[in-house]
Amino acid sequence: MGTEVSRRGLLRLGGGLAVASALGGTLAACGGTGASSGSSDLTMTWWGSDDRHAAYKKALAVFTKANPSIKIKPRYSGYDGYFDKFNTQVAGGSAPDLLQMDTALVASYAKKGVLAPLDDYVGKTLDLTGFSKSLLAAGTVNGKLYGVPSGIGVNVLTINVTGLKGLGLAEPDKEWTWDDLKTYAAKIYKASGGKVFGVDDGGGSTLQAFNVFAREKGQDLYTSDGKLGYTQATLEEWWTYWAEMRKINASPGGAVTSSAHNDLTKNAVVIGKGMITFDSGLTNSSGSLTGATLDFLPTPQGSWSGAREGNYVNGGVLLSATARSKHIADSVKIMSFIAQDKTAIADMALLRGIPPTAKARAIVAPSLAGNDKRASDAAAYVSDRVSKATNALPVPVAAPTGADQISELLFQSNLAIAFGKKTIKSALSSFFDQANSILSSS
Structure with a gap:
């Protein structure tokens, strides 16, 4: 779907998978x-x-x-x-x-x-x-x-219930944390005998994953004046988390992640390489993409002291x-x-x-x-939880010009780390230089 910010962002049922066509007539x-x-x-x-x-x-x-x-x-x-x-x-x-x-x-x-x-x-x-x-x-x-x-657009993870049952695993609890996701995803890999990863790599997923994580840190993707709203320390912690996920085979390496980029037909859950995905859009085409029973969980919460409610409701x-x-x-x-x-x-x-x-x-x-x-x-469920939260940030400001380029930059930077082409430190430096340049020239 091109650089489909919307599909890689919020739960957006009925995403753009159809072959382009035009309707003649009026x-x-x-x-x-x-x-x-x-x-x-x-x-x-x-x-x-x-x-x-x-x-x-x-x-x-x-x-x-x-x-x-x-x-x-x-x-x-x-x-x-x-x-x-x-x-x-x-x-x-x-x-x-x-x-x-x-x-x-x-x-x-x-x-x-x-x-x-x-x-x-x-x-x-x-x-x-x-x-x-x-x-x-x-x-x-x-x-x-x-x-x-x-x-209502919300951030959720899609889970393959059919596949989990086949591995003898119960569904995760809705009120889970990033630590819980790591433990559970590693358990999937072990239960499958090393054939299936737990969750696809969310390290380059701007809206549906990193945005929530940053908001749990009290930050956001962008400020009201169109600048980056998160620190290098936050992104470093995020990329370190996913490097550890790949190391323990809780998430796949760069090859699987790269092939699935902007192509739901190659999503890890669809091709049987994973049980959990940050991608949305599988629901509307579940019969053709995967015949599995699916369920949906909120993006994990932060377990550290002072963690905020990072989820929010957006407009589809x-x-x-x-x-x-x-x-x-x-x-x-x-x-x-x-x-x-x-x-x-x-x-x-x-x-x-x-x-x-x-x-x-x-x-x-x-x-x-x-x-x-x-x-x-x-x-x-997510909407109700957000409405009751006393520590939730306001709804994110509208993304500035260049946000789609930065989303792609985040994905490619995380992919370079996954393939071993860049260290996290070097990726951080180049990412912030390029992202700030994009925003300043937009």
């Missing part, structure tokens, strides 16, 4: 008082799986019957190349009117003036009833709303309008429809994340079973 959709002149189609783009594509199209078909005056031309693909294409379209003046946006990239595009602020529509044609302030923060940049969250993916669009008002109506319409909510189910409001979750709940129900329950 769907008619909901009219009303939109700004559309009728002279051109409203273009809407998104990435995702085939199931997500089908759900969007089904929702838009319902939207069509309500008001046929707005014409929508949907285009969809996998994540690979999605934002490369979007960048080209922006530069050429042909950007879509409405698009699915990555929470990790919204700040970058908003600050460049690519996205339209939505605040003037809230409470009017944009109904955000039931959306919490902390959830809306995922689409908020410098106090303005640029994207409507699709769901977003829907955003482009600033130069002539159809912003119509795009807003579509956002509101997808957020609040019962049929659209039921059609989307978990395909854009755990539904963002209590109303939406209640609509979807009766249809959930198996892996989907366990994923929803896990998100609710």
Whole structure:
């Protein structure tokens, strides 16, 4: 999925695995008082799986019957190349009117003036009833709303329950620590006779693992002014932890980690090389990627004195309008429809994340079973724990421009350590030099 910050970040059901495709033809959709002149189609783009594509199209078909005056031309693909294409379209003046946006990239595009602020529509044609302030923060940049969250995104680990039972191991406790993960992952390797690693290497995983670890230290990935929010000591401790995990075979070496980068089909759990993964997205395609029963656990907690609650609730993916669009008002109506319409909510189910409001979750709940129900329950568990925590940090600020490059830099630096090409000390020095350079030039 390219440098898919979203897939490597929060629990994001229905990630972009499908082969890129384009839908010819036009769907008619909901009219009303939109700004559309009728002279051109409203273009809407998104990435995702085939199931997500089908759900969007089904929702838009319902939207069509309500008001046929707005014409929508949907285009969809996998994540690979999605934002490369979007960048080209922006530069050429042909950007879509409405698009699915990555929470990790919204700040970058908003600050460049690519996205339209939505605040003037809230409470009017944009109904955000039931959306919490902390959830809306995922689409908020410098106090303005640029994207409507699709769901609750939480940091979880995916575990292969079927495989664990086959090894005679019970599931780990939800309230576990990093020390517990190390012990349990080593036990998996031993129980499998050295055939299966416990957990994939999280040393290069920015959002879904290191971010939580840093927050447990009272730090964050980025500061409000767009600088690195964590110290070299914190990253050194993190990389040392994963070096020890590889040494005791609790995690695989560089070869497995490298091959699985941005390719869920080669994920350690999918190919039978691991029992636990930091990657999300296996749930939506569980039948084709792995037939195993899956479950989901919160990212481990710090066991040191003064450890903070590092988990947090984010906004899944977003829907955003482009600033130069002539159809912003119509795009807003579509956002509101997808957020609040019962049929659209039921059609989307978990395909854009755990539904963002209590109303939406209640609509979807009766249809959930198996892996989907366990994923929803896990998100609710983490959300409830975070809401009750007295030592949790605020929701992270929107990632600055260059954050996707730094995510890739963290991965490659950890990989260089795993392959023995760099020591932790040398990797630290070059990482901070390069990361600070990226941020200062962005």
